[in-house]
Amino acid sequence: xxxxxxxxxxxxxxxxxxxxxxxxxxxxxxxxxxxxxxxxxxxxxxxxxxxxxxxxxxxxxxxxxxxxxxxxxxxxxxxxxxxxxxxxxxxxxxxxxxxxxxxxxxxxxxxxxxxxxxxxxxxxxxxxxxxxxxxxxxxxxxxxxxxxxxxxxxxxxxxxxxxxxxxxxxxxxxxxxxxxxxxxxxxxxxxxxxxxxxxxxxxxxxxxxxxxxxxxxxxxxxxxxxxxxxxxxxxxxxxxxxxxxxxxxxxxxxxxxxxxxxxxxxxxxxxxxxxxxxxxxxxxxxxxxxxxxxxxxxxxxxxxxxxxxxxxxxxxxxxxxxxxxxxxxxxxxxxxxxxxxxxxxxxxxxxxxxxxxxxxxxxxxxxxxxxxxxxxxxxxxxxxxxxxxxxxxxxxxxxxxxxxxxxxxxxxxxxxxxxxxxxxxxxxxxxxxxxxxxxxxxxxxxxxxxxxxxxxxxxxxxxxxxxxxxxxxxxxxxxxxxxxxxxxxxxxxxxxxxxxxxxxxxxxxxxxxxxxxxxxxxxxxxxxxxxxxx
Ligand SMILES: [Fe+2]
Ligand SMILES: [Fe+2]
Numbered sequence: 235x236x237x238x239x240x241x242x243x244x245x246x247x248x249x250x251x252x253x254x255x256x257x258x259x260x261x262x263x264x265x266x267x268x269x270x271x272x273x274x275x276x277x278x279x280x281x282x283x284x285x286x287x288x289x290x291x292x293x294x295x296x297x298x299x300x301x302x303x304x305x306x307x308x309x310x311x312x313x314x315x316x317x318x319x320x321x322x323x324x325x326x327x328x329x330x331x332x333x334x335x336x337x338x339x340x341x342x343x344x345x346x347x348x349x350x351x352x353x354x355x356x357x358x359x360x361x362x363x364x365x366x367x368x369x370x371x372x373x374x375x376x377x378x379x380x381x382x383x384x385x386x387x388x389x390x391x392x393x394x395x396x397x398x399x400x401x402x403x404x405x406x407x408x409x410x411x412x413x414x415x416x417x418x419x420x421x422x423x424x425x426x427x428x429x430x431x432x433x434x435x436x437x438x439x440x441x442x443x444x445x446x447x448x449x450x451x452x453x454x455x456x457x458x459x460x461x462x463x464x465x466x467x468x469x470x471x472x473x474x475x476x477x478x479x480x481x482x483x484x485x486x487x488x489x490x491x492x493x494x495x496x497x498x499x500x501x502x503x504x505x506x507x508x509x510x511x512x513x514x515x516x517x518x519x520x521x522x523x524x525x526x527x528x529x530x531x532x533x534x535x536x537x538x539x540x541x542x543x544x545x546x547x548x549x550x551x552x553x554x555x556x557x558x559x560x561x562x563x564x565x566x567x568x569x570x571x572x573x574x575x576x577x578x579x580x581x582x583x584x585x586x587x588x589x590x591x592x593x594x595x596x597x598x599x600x601x602x603x604x605x606x607x608x609x610x611x612x613x614x615x616x617x618x619x620x621x622x623x624x625x626x627x628x629x630x631x632x633x634x635x636x637x638x639x640x641x642x643x644x645x646x647x648x649x650x651x652x653x654x655x656x657x658x659x660x661x662x663x664x665x666x667x668x669x670x671x672x673x674x675x676x677x678x679x680x681x682x683x684x685x686x687x688x689x690x691x692x693x694x695x696x697x698x699x700x701x702x703x704x705x706x707x708x709x710x711x712x713x714x715x716x717x718x719x720x721x722x723x724x725x726x727x728x729x730x731x732x733x734x735x736x737x738x739x740x741x742x743x744x745x746x747x748x749x750x751x752x753x754x755x756x757x758x759x760x761x762x763x764x765x766x767x768x
Contacts, residue, residue, distance in 0.1 A: 241445035242469035244438065246525060247515035251400045251417065252430050252546050255322050258412035258723075259397070259430075260541035265571035266386040268675055269393065270329035271336065273322065275674035279303050279414060280319045287312050301666070301726035306415040314418045325395070332391060335360035336379075336568075340677040343369065343377040352377060366391070380566055387579050394429040401426065401455070403468055405515050407719035411726045413541075422464065426455055430546070431581035436554045443474055477529040480504060484766035486628045490756040491522045493721055494543055494634050494660065494714035500625040502597040504528050507535045507621070507632050508543040509552060512720040519758040521718070524551060533596065534559045537634035538606065538618035539573055540671065540690075542716060542724045546580075553582060560594060560601065563587040565616035569675055573617060588619060591650070599625040604647060608637030611668025611688040622651050628764040630656040631705070634714050635665075635690075638697035644704035655764050657707035659698055660714030661739040665690030694734075695741040702746065709762075710746050710753040712739045718758055 252259040254269065257276050262268040283290045283305035293304040300306075305315065323330070338360050346355060352369040359367060366389065368380045386392060402423040419425045428434055438454050448466065451457070457465045481487040481499035489497040494508035506527070514523040534556050536544050549559075559582055561573040577585045588594060588603040606618040620633035631654060638644060668688040669680060692714070693701065702710060715735060716725035729736055739755055746753030754760075 240447055242448060242451070242466075242471055243443070243445050243474055244441040244451070245403065245468055245470050246442060246474065246523070247404045247513045248468045249400075249402050249404045249513060250435070250439070250547070250551065251402075251412075252550055253398045253400055253417055253425075254393075255326055255396045256318055256398065256400075256416045256418070256425075258417065258541075259546050261539045261544055261546075261571055261573060261576060262671075262675065264397075264430075264546070265383070265576055266389070266392040267336075267381040267383060267568055268571055269396075270326075270333040271674045273326050273329045273396075274333045276416065277319060277322060277330075279305060280315050280322075280416065283307070284312060284316055284319065297728055300411050300728070301414070301670070303414050306410055307418075311418065315416070318416055318418065326393070328390065329393060329396075331362060335363050337677065339363060339367070339379055343379065346377065348377075349375040362391075379568065381568065383566065383572055383575055387575055392579065394431075397429045399426045399428065399430070399435065400424070401468065404513050407517050407722070409720070409723040412723045413726070424455055424457060424461055424464065424468075430550060431579065435550060439551060440554065443476075475525060478526045480528045483763070484626070486625050486630075486764040488630065488656070488762050488764070489522055489526070490711075490713065490760035490762075491526075492718040492758055493716060494537065494632070494658075496632060496658065496713070497522075497527065498623055498625070498630065499528075500598055503532045503599075503625060504530065505533045505535060505596075505601075505623060505625075506531050506552075506556075508537055508545075508634060508714075509534060509548040510542060510545045510721060510724075511548050511551070512718070517719075519719075521720070521758045527552075527555070529555060531556045533557065533594075533601065535601065535621050535623075535632070536561045536573060537620065537632065538562065538609075539571070539615075540635070542721065543634060543714075544573060545724070549577070549582075550580070553580075556582070558584040558586060560586050560588050560621075562603065562606075562617045562619040563589050565614065567614060569613050569672060570615045570617050590619065596625075599623070599627075602651070604631065604633070604651075605643060606633070606636045607639045607643065609635040609665065609690050609692055611672060611690055613668065613672060627767040628655050629653065630658065630764070631707070632658045633660070633701075634658075635660045635662060635692040637691055638693050638701045641697075641700040641704060644701050648704050648706070651705075654705050654707040656709045656711065656762070657702065657705060658711045658713045659701065660692045661694065661698055661712050661742065662690075662692040662715060662735050663694035663738050664734045665692065695738040695745065698738075698742045699745045702742075702751065707751070710742075710751055711760075711762075712742060712753070712755040715739065715755065 263272045290304040293299045496507045498505040564570040564572040590605045594601045602622040604620040667685045
C-alpha cells in the first residue's frame with residue numbers, strides 16, 4: 235500500500251479518557267441523579283489537597299494508601315488544582331444545588347411521620363427536583379425517593395457540558411489511579427471539550443485506520459499551534475494492520491483479553507464481555523489489544539456497573555463497531571442508575587436490558603441472564619447479571635464478581651441450565667469497603683464498623699467450590715482478578731503471593747485439579763477452544 239508522506243494515522247496507543255469535570259468518568263459520575271453527589275465528593279478531596287498538600291504527598295508515598303482519598307500530585311500542582319476547584323464550583327453550581335436538594339428531600343422524608351401518607355410532601359419537594367421524583371415506602375415503611383431517570387436525562391440536570399475527553403500517549407502499563415485524582419490539562423495531553431456522544435469522537439477514532447492530514451486532526455481536536463508538536467507525536471505514518479479476522483471453525487473460541495474481558499466467537503457470532511482492553515504499545519507480558527478484535531462485534535455483555543466491568547473509556551472506543559450491548563436491568567433507585575439510559579444517551583444505537591432468567595435468542599444459540607448475588611455491599615442494586623452463553627451447543631457461564639452467598643441458588647440454576655462446558659468466575663474475595671464506591675451516595679451515616687463489614691467481595695474458595703460442585707463445569711477459569719498491569723488505574727490493587735485473592739484462588743484450582751476438572755487462572759492472554767459437538 236502506498237500513501238503520501240503528509241497523511242497520518244492516529245497511533246494505537248493514544249488513550250482517550252472520558253472525563254466529567256476532569257475526573258475519570260464512570261456510570262455514577264455521569265448519570266444525572268448521582269453525578270452531583272460525586273462532584274461534591276471530588277470538591278472535598280481537592281479542597282483537602284489545597285489545605286494540606288503535604289499530607290496527600292506523604293500518603294501517596296505509601297503504596298497501601300493508593301485508593302484512599304488522596305490526590306496523587308506534588309505540591310507544584312496546587313495552583314492547577316485550585317483553578318480546577320474554582321472552575322468546578324462555578325460551572326457546577328447547578329450540581330451543588332442538586333446535591334443539596336437531594337439531601338434536603340432525604341431529611342424531609344426522614345422527619346416525616348413514619349408510615350403516614352407521603353402525598354403532602356410533594357409540594358414541599360425542593361423546586362428543582364419537582365416533577366422528577368416519586369416518593370414511596372418499602373413494605374417496612376422505610377421512605378425513599380425514586381428519580382424518573384429518563385426525564386432527568388432530558389433536563390438541564392444531565393450535565394453534558396461537564397464532559398470532556400483527554401488524549402495522551404501511553405507507552406507503558408503504569409497508569410495513575412483515577413478515582414481520587416482529577417486529570418489536569420498538561421503539556422503532554424490534549425483536552426477535548428465535547429460531549430461523549432459527539433460524532434467527533436468516532437471520527438477521531440476512525441483515524442486509527444484511515445489516514446488524514448495533520449490539519450484535519452487539528453480541526454477535530456481543536457488544537458492550536460502551541461500543541462501541534464504534541465499532536466504530531468500522537469500520529470504515525472505506519473499503516474495499521476486490518477481488524478482481526480473472525481473465527482471460522484465449527485466450535486467456540488474464547489479469547490481472554492484480561493480481567494473480565496472475553497471474546498467468545500462462533501462462526502456466526504462475536505460476543506465481547508465486560509470490555510476493558512489494553513491499548514497497543516510494546517510491553518510485556520503479551521496481550522490481546524484492540525487490534526485483535528474483529529471489525530464487528532455482535533453483542534457486548536455487561537455483568538455489572540463497577541468501573542472495571544462497565545468501562546466507558548473502552549466502550550467509547552468500540553461504539554462504532556458494536557451492534558448491540560446487553561446490560562442488566564436496574565431497579566430505578568438512586569443507588570442503581572440505569573446503564574441502558576446512559577449508553578443510549580452516549581449514542582449507542584442498540585442497548586438491550588436483560589433480567590434474571592430472561593433469554594436473548596442469538597444466531598446459533600442464546601444468552602441467558604443468571605442471578606448475580608452480592609459484591610455490592612448489600613445495597614439494593616439489581617443491575618447485575620451473570621450470563622449463560624450457549625453457542626453451537628457449547629455452553630459457558632461468565633459470572634464476573636458473583637458471590638455464591640447462597641449455594642442453593644446454584645443447585646436450582648444447575649437444574650435449569652444443564653451441563654456446562656466452561657465456568658468463568660471472579661474470586662476477588664477481599665474487596666474494597668462499600669463506601670469506596672458508594673460513599674458519596676449514602677444519605678445516612680455509615681459507621682466504620684458497618685463499612686468494613688460490607689466489603690465488595692467476590693467468592694472465596696469455599697463458596698467457589700460450592701458453585702463448582704453444583705454446576706459441574708468441565709473446565710474452570712478464575713478470571714476478573716484485576717491482575718493485568720494495564721488496569722492499575724481502576725483497580726488500585728497490589729497483589730503479593732500472600733494476598734487472599736491469590737491464596738484462595740490457588741486453593742480452588744487445587745480443589746478442581748484433585749477432582750479432575752481442568753482449571754486455571756488466566757493472566758494477560760489466553761485462548762481456548764470448545765471443540766465442536768460431534
Ligand atoms: Fe464488581
Ligand atoms: Fe470486578
